[in-house]
Amino acid sequence: MAVYTKLGAETLADIVGAFDVGQLVSAKGIAEGVSNSNWLLETTGTDGGGARFILTMYEMRVEVEDLPFFLGLLDHLAARDCPVPRTIHDRENRAFRFHDGKALALIEFLPGVSVSDPTPAQARAVGGALAQMHLAARDFPETRANGMDLSAWKELLGGCGREGLAGIDPSLPDLVERELAFLSANWPGDLPCGVIHADLFPDNVLMLGGDVSGLIDFYFACNDITAYDIAVTHAAWCFDADGGAFDRALSDALLAGYEAVRPILPEERAMLPVLGRGAAMRFLATRAYDWLHTPADALVTRKDPMAFARRLGFYADPENAAMFGAS
Ligand SMILES: Nc1ncnc2c1ncn2[C@@H]1O[C@H](COP(=O)(O)OP(=O)(O)OP(=O)(O)O)[C@@H](O)[C@H]1O
Numbered sequence: 001m002a003v004y005t006k007l008g009a010e011t012l013a014d015i016v017g018a019f020d021v022g023q024l025v026s027a028k029g030i031a032e033g034v035s036n037s038n039w040l041l042e043t044t045g046t047d048g049g050g051a052r053f054i055l056t057m058y059e060m061r062v063e064v065e066d067l068p069f070f071l072g073l074l075d076h077l078a079a080r081d082c083p084v085p086r087t088i089h090d091r092e093n094r095a096f097r098f099h100d101g102k103a104l105a106l107i108e109f110l111p112g113v114s115v116s117d118p119t120p121a122q123a124r125a126v127g128g129a130l131a132q133m134h135l136a137a138r139d140f141p142e143t144r145a146n147g148m149d150l151s152a153w154k155e156l157l158g159g160c161g162r163e164g165l166a167g168i169d170p171s172l173p174d175l176v177e178r179e180l181a182f183l184s185a186n187w188p189g190d191l192p193c194g195v196i197h198a199d200l201f202p203d204n205v206l207m208l209g210g211d212v213s214g215l216i217d218f219y220f221a222c223n224d225i226t227a228y229d230i231a232v233t234h235a236a237w238c239f240d241a242d243g244g245a246f247d248r249a250l251s252d253a254l255l256a257g258y259e260a261v262r263p264i265l266p267e268e269r270a271m272l273p274v275l276g277r278g279a280a281m282r283f284l285a286t287r288a289y290d291w292l293h294t295p296a297d298a299l300v301t302r303k304d305p306m307a308f309a310r311r312l313g314f315y316a317d318p319e320n321a322a323m324f325g326a327s
């Protein structure tokens with residue numbers, strides 16, 4: 001349950017009063033998500049017609065000094081017609097405020113649901129929305145380094161130790177050692193860079209039928225290799241949940257949808273298998289670390305690291321590299 005802080009009705013009404021959004025009508029804690037506390041708020045709206053918002057209180061993993069980047073990016077992308085929620089600024093035009101020392105932001109509510117079993121048409125739409133985001137962010141003036149880069153993967157996996165990794169699966173210590181050495185030697189240094197989402201899993205995409213109605217949860221967004229974001233999205237969308245079964249139709253649709261909006265350069269395509277290995281390692285690293293460091297009685301469900309070890313195997317297999325060739 002991702003509501004870590006209890007806020008009474010009066011407190012929520014006070015918070016809402018700082019924004020020009022009408023009066024609070026109802027508030028409901030949102031169970032999904034693990035990093036922040038989220039509430040779905042309903043207000044009377046400014047014209048009395050009613051309005052819905054997401055109130056987010058930043059609890060962990062999000063640094064307050066990064067909020068201008070994350071929230072400014074939402075406004076920048078929304079102004080360029082990307083399906084992302086706008087940040088509602090308070091009456092003093094601030095994008096975030098503090099309550100009891102914790103930062104909070106009011107964000108536009110977007111309709112739609114996260115799909116757990118995407119169709120190729122939905123994967124195509126997601127590819128298109130990702131490319132649209134990459135293009136729209138080109139003139140975003142703020143920058144943020146990727147806190148989840150290769151050096152962070154090494155640190156997280158180092159923090160697991162060989163024994164810890166072996167406790168998850170006996171094959172993991174050698175796989176991690178071999179792959180980290182490969183990625184260190186082969187990570188591209190000359191591909192186009194820009195603002196990337198870096199975590200565009202199905203649970204961070206809201207869909208209405210075949211259309212993307214919302215890209216959310218930009219709290220890993222940063223400046224890094226643009227094609228790495230394609231690889232992350234590919235790894236997140238084109239396999240079954242345990243990572244054992246690759247879905248070629250989803251993959252083709254995702255890449256075609258992306259290319260309908262922004263071409264994938266030949267040099268980007270050529271590196272997709274390596275970037276896919278990196279993307280798989282990134283989620284293997286955070287999942288393995290959390291697997292070993294989350295107390296057994298925590299309310300959060302741990303995610304399976306091996307689901308990304310299997311994806312890693314897929315991207316590392318030379319037989320699979322050909323399908324990323326120029327279309
Ligand atoms: N703008 C929005 N419009 C509609 N629903 C939203 C919006 N933002 C968030 N939600 C809902 O709230 C849930 C949690 O949001 P989010 O994923 O940002 O939380 P989080 O705690 O940061 O998650 P994570 O654990 O993935 O980091 C989402 O799954 C979605 O159901």
Ligand SMILES: N[C@@H](CCO)C(=O)O
Binds near residue numbers: 286287303
């Ligand atoms: N999307 C990530 C969690 C947030 O980094 C995962 O599924 O492991």
